[in-house]
Amino acid sequence: MPIEFPVLNFFALSPIIVVIVLALVVMFMDMLSSDKTVLGYLTVFGLFGALMPCVPLLNQTKAPTFQNMVVSDGYAVVFYIIFIVTALLSSLIALTYLENRGMQQGEYYILILLSTSGMMLMAASTDLIVTFLGLEIMSIALYVLAGFNRRSISSGEAGLKYFLLGAFASAFFLYGVAFIYGATGSTNIHEIGGWFSTNEIYQSNPIALVGLALLIIGFAFKVAAVPFHWWTPDVYHGAPTSATAFMAVGAKAAGFAALVRILAISFGGVFTVQWQIAISLLAVITMTSGNIAALAQKDVKRMLAYSSIAHAGYLLVGVAALPASNELYRVQAVSGLLFYLMSYAFMNIGAFAVVALLEKQGKIGTKLSDYTTLSTRQPFVAFVMLLFMFSLTGIPPFIGFWGKWYIFWAAVDANLGWLAAIGMINSAISAFYYLSVVVQMYMHTEQADVETTPIALPAPIAIAVTVTAMFTLLFGLWPTPLINLMSLAVFG
């Protein structure tokens, strides 16, 4: 059989290639260098290098590459930026956090980088096979990161729990892909969509519907949507805090990146009613139960884990708004989702950075009562935590407000006003637990038996909290540049 070697457009994938090569460089340096802190800084500066090719890629129109397996369109490149920023900020947290507990190791940064490359592939993929490979590259690295602290029992529990349940969810995803392949004869998401539009008699084929349902279950697990969320609190609580920050934002964004592309392109014309109802119901129960469970938490790290479930619910509202009546609304829903994910990256990683800083050596000291008198012990950290909590609640003029604004507005445009209303009620509920942290930091200052020693603020984590707090406030006051960036996120 004659072989025709294909022409490959490596430049379109250059951010992913840079990240993978960076992981290999870190691996090599790990062998040579005994000071592992260097590897952390190498990761941080290397990720800046991965941001560079994103700029020319943004300005270039869509470039499908590798036999239409992946595409480099605005949507993918904006997601690259979200993932790289997430990895960058969480590596800064890790530099301090791992140092404090004597686990500064090269493997951590290698896994963060490889996991990031998997996320980027999920955003760029136009073929379900590549989506699956990206999902596995991301997930397997995250399983190890969750169990990275081998001295901690709860970290080990987190890694094992995440691995077992995650493997189960991957099986659901693969099963769904198999059914969709059986119904349409293709794994390429454009060809799947094309098959449905050219073969109208098969548009009600229940095999494809079963496949779609299984696919949504697989993604719902990855983004921690109720009722597929049982792993989330234990994993987020047990994992090293720097890894929790990374997976809470990165894995969620990657799940939504692939889910939105598949739903919009493959299933934009078929089964829209069915998946819109399914996603809306998921959104309602995810928001509500995430928020209600978070109310009862006495531990800030666990509370943030439940809050991240609630945020997955708000994002699902944006996904449910995708089958809007006209193209403009659809574009608005997508850019609203991306804006929310970017804002969530800033405020959530910031909040986890504060948790990581305050965690005591040895045992997990993340109780809400540990935050008492923080405003006198470390005024700067208390102030930025206040910003993050306000922003996560969605109070203007912080970035979290605009994220919710765009998502709920997209839902109203898609005739899902009731869903937006439930989302707003839930935002109000979330104020109780977010603001209780603020109350604890600022109001309870007179108690006698609490610690009063000042808290040191090492440089890497200080940079992380300062940058995230700055963006939370800056883009809250002036969101236009970020909105303009997100409006470039169109499908190729």
Place this chain on the structure above:
Amino acid sequence: MELTIFIIVAVLSVVSALGVIFNKNVVYSALFLLVNFLTIAVFYLMLNAQFLGMVQILVYAGAIVVLILFVVMLLGEQLGEDISSWVTPANGVIIVLALILLTIIGTAVTDYPTTGAKGDFTPELIQEYGQAEMIGVTLFTDYLLSVQLAGVLLLVGIVGVIWLARNDEQLPATGDVPTKEA
């Protein structure tokens, strides 16, 4: 003839799958898994996918079951727990849910035959070039990216396992005991 072989192999496949789940001895479970993998290889052969059938035997029956047996033998006594009874309320709910899922999928598959577009590879082409060659050519042209990504995936697995399995120092366990609340 083909139907007879199919029925025999299918019954064997289901029985061995149940054997994996319900056997109390882990070694027997692993051996039942081996039988199950072999029956699936026979299915592939009957569907004219000879290459896939051989890969199934080499990779799953050959490598994976051996690996599972290795782990079982090494851990020995530490593995497994005594299951007093399979009849519990939780298992009842699981069986009902599984039956509902099976019914839905079964109805979808039997009532609506798969309708997908046919690929480029006709039986004549397969006759001419053979499956291994065509799969190889396809992998290194159309699916080149997937092959490369599988390499990255293996790298992730290796790095992760090396970290988790490293035993360079005796570390005291610290931290909260695992939490039980939801």
